[in-house]
Amino acid sequence: SDRGEKAISSLVDLGFVVMKQGGDGSLTLVTHSERIIASQVCASATLEQDDFTTKYVVLPLCFGHMRSSEPRKFALSCHSTMPITIEPVQTPPKMLATAAIQLAIAEGESQALLSHPVFGEMLKLW
Secondary structure, three states: OOOHHHHOOOOEEEOEEEEEEOOOOOEEEEEEOOOEEEOOOOOOOOOOOOOOOOEEEEEEOOHHHOOOOOOOOOOOOOOOOOOOOOOOOOOOHHHHHHHHHHHHHHHOOOEEEEEEOOOEEEEEEO
């Protein structure tokens, strides 16, 4: 019987980010997977436990599916040497926007469109 990746008949637009959620609700990019057309993606990171209530959010970035408002269906596998709790949470559009912006700033290429001799770059696109 076919098992694993060969058993999947369709490929989809996949990618995800791991964000650390601060006590004030702020999000900071920790790591991300490569965005590819495939049946699976992976990323690895060492997550800090700097507080008892440290939280991380894994956000799927399936831009090929943005036309639908239905929740994204995916399976997540986490491996840890320490006990962890994993639970589904609501992800408002603002959270996805924050993740996409931070990923673009961290990994994207920028181009200055407007600059001033004294003030420097004033308009930059990623």
